[in-house]
Amino acid sequence: MMLALAFCIAAGGVLVARRETEVRRERDRQAQHALDSAMQAEARKLEELYEGHLRNTGSLLAQSMRDSEGARRMAQNVEGVRRVSWLFWKSASPETHLSIGFPADPPQPEPTIEREHGGLPRLRVLLDSKRLFADVGGQSSGWIDEPGKPLMFYVQVLATAVVLTIERSEVEAVMNGFFQTWLLQEFRAVERLGGPDAVQDGHGKILCSVGRPPAQRPDVIAPVISRFGVWQIVSWDERVMRAAYHTPTLAGALSLALLVAGCGIGMSAQQRRAARLAQERVSFVNRVSHELRTPMTNILLNLDVIAESVPESAVKRLGLVREEAGRLSRLIENVLTFSRQEQGSLKLNTCPCLPAETVSGIVRQFEPALLRRGITLSHGHEGGDSEVVLDADALAQITANLLSNVEKYAPNAPAAVHTRQSEDSFTLTVSDGGPGISASEAGHIFEPFYRVDDRVQAGVSGAGLGLSIAQDLAQRMGGSLRLLPIEKGACFEFRVPLEKHA
Known part of the structure; x- marks a missing residue:
């Protein structure tokens, strides 16, 4: 673009500096x-x-x-x-x-x-x-x-x-x-x-x-x-147009064009270096996250085994450890998903599944943590429960990210998860009775790394990727994720068309 601008400046300078004079040739x-x-x-x-x-x-x-x-x-x-x-x-x-x-x-x-006439x-x-x-x-x-x-x-x-x-x-x-x-x-x-x-x-x-x-x-x-x-x-007479160029104007335009071209070449080199560095960083994060995923999976499996053989007094503490390990696992999954988005390698894996059961499984994982935050969670489903073709992992990640927001920003408030399955669509609604989201911030909450700072309570952490990843996954599935207006709190609705499993 800078080279094109430099070319336009040079061409414009030539046109401005051009002086055409008409020369008359007497015949x-x-x-x-x-x-x-x-x-x-x-x-x-x-x-x-x-x-x-x-x-x-x-x-x-x-x-x-x-x-x-x-x-x-x-x-x-x-x-x-x-x-x-x-x-x-x-x-x-x-x-x-x-x-x-x-x-x-x-x-x-x-x-x-005659000077005088009659008649x-x-x-x-x-x-x-x-x-x-x-x-x-x-x-x-x-x-x-x-x-x-x-x-x-x-x-x-x-x-x-x-x-x-x-x-x-x-x-x-x-x-x-x-x-x-x-x-x-x-x-x-x-x-x-x-x-x-x-x-x-x-x-x-x-x-x-x-x-x-x-x-x-x-x-x-x-x-x-x-x-x-x-x-x-x-x-x-015959007239001939002769062209001459105003030297100061032409020199100034060409100098400015060379300066812009040089800046463009320098900026282009810097952008390529910055893009290469960003690619290397994303690749590094992706590799590290892959490396973290295996030990986290092993930790969660061993916690399940240990929980069966420890005394009753240690089960509660093991549950806390498992929740934190699950939180860290979800964070790793979000980072992996975001890095795949940046690299353009994120793909959906559709397979036959029961979407309502997938959501229920995620809700059960969050129930202990929500109770400790004083959040009363209600869960309901209406409509059919037939098997459909869907990316169950993407649905689980969307549900987990929405419940994670409830856990962070709506302590001591009621919350509800509602699912509805019809012949052609599946709808997931997650609402809470927390402080809600202002109209000025509603347009930014789906941006990567954006966090509503005045709603962050003590001890709440996060990278600001959850809603951005959830919306991107929803769109890749052919659906939508949007914030619904309610009187109190926040309400998110995820809707996706369904393809029945033959």
Whole structure:
């Protein structure tokens, strides 16, 4: 885990220390500049052609004011004309206006040279009469392209001025279509460079392109400016990301990673040594306990033999010796069981047995010791008593550990052992009328080596392994051992499913 942490620190340090800078490589743009010049010249040609067409049409319209249908047909032949207006120099004739196509939205004002008008108010734009009629005796023409006014072209013939109101966007759309066709041939020189390059109209619409245009702003913009719109030849330079590393950050991260890796290796070595030492200790305890078990068994057997031949006065003392030897034997069994748990070698030995008789045998062993502690023990059984497949030794050890707790912590109090056997389970309940176990300590009593210190009476000893071993054995048997809530004292319930002996 420490090595993994060191690797993460080193990798994170490399990422934090990494500095990426974008380097721009300027491209050769002779082809783009040539295209810009050619496109600008083409835009001027189109504008001159359009202006000449407007001038010719205006001259014809100056002579056909009274033929509105003919005037409309002539105006419709010119792209972008939305209104034809006839204005007169110092004449009693009224100004005349003819709309072409659908009405504009919003409506365009009517050109006029009169400052005051009668009748209903209408949207108008005042023009300079001196400009329109600069040569009353001859002819003139020109653009009226001023801020706040629609685009207009006028043709003046003697005392009549024909003003054509132009929709700029319509002319721009026609020029867009022309340039799209024109660029099919003219853009090839730019395409050979590989791009990214593009030609856009004034609204950002791409007319043609090569390469994939990036989202960032173009590095070079070459405008093509016309009265009717603006086109752009846009181009991007090549960009290369170069990585560099911040030396202090990188050195600090790698140093910290090496320190963590070294600590991890040292801790791992210490843990292995500690695990090996713990294994050796458990193995030593296991060997010593095995060595103690044989002489303790011999002592108990010899005590039984001696008890048959000694005087009556010595039987009681031999009984005390036998109880203490039995206590020591149970302690050895608990230590052996715990060491097998730690080594992972604890196994159950199931065989046919009568669980109620196994519990009764343990109760009989404890009765003398419980009486000397002033504990009145009641024992009962309900249900069947058939033979089942069970680990009798594990059941005996669980019962002995529970009664040992009663002996230690409930002096001068009543106690009860109750067993119940049904078709599918066996239940053992051991309760006492002692001081009980507080809620804060109830969650710890099944932990190894845990003892309720304020309940330990004078002369009571123990290693704190009994309940931990009992619960582990219960779980290995497929059952459970739990502390039941009661008003006074403590009550433990062991429940295990049964498998009938065939």
